[in-house]
Amino acid sequence: MDKADIKTMYEWLQGRVRLVSGSEEPVIAFDAPSAEDCRSHGFDDEMVAMTLQSRWWPEMVVDIIDTPEFAEPDETPEQVLQYARDVVAEYFRKRLGT
Numbered sequence: 001m002d003k004a005d006i007k008t009m010y011e012w013l014q015g016r017v018r019l020v021s022g023s024e025e026p027v028i029a030f031d032a033p034s035a036e037d038c039r040s041h042g043f044d045d046e047m048v049a050m051t052l053q054s055r056w057w058p059e060m061v062v063d064i065i066d067t068p069e070f071a072e073p074d075e076t077p078e079q080v081l082q083y084a085r086d087v088v089a090e091y092f093r094k095r096l097g098t
Helices: 003-014 035-040 045-050 057-065 077-096
Strands: 017-019 028-030
Touching: 003 045, 003 077, 017 077, 028 057, 028 077, 035 045, 057 077
Parallel strands: none
Antiparallel strands: 017 028
């Protein structure tokens, strides 16, 4: 596993962060993958172990979903979505050194 693999994974995960439609306020959802989802996208067992099975994974998921709580009232839903996606990248950078 190298930095390119890690970047590929967090970019893939960022695509699984989305806005929930039908709400006045931004609501973020994260379609967390299973280990099998990861493997089917070419990620090996080491990558799965270092992410989905890590101690920090559940904390990251909560931080993604809670992102709207930290947004300013005048920020657009798209800005909040980008902040939530940035959470994924920051966790990977801090935990996996990318």
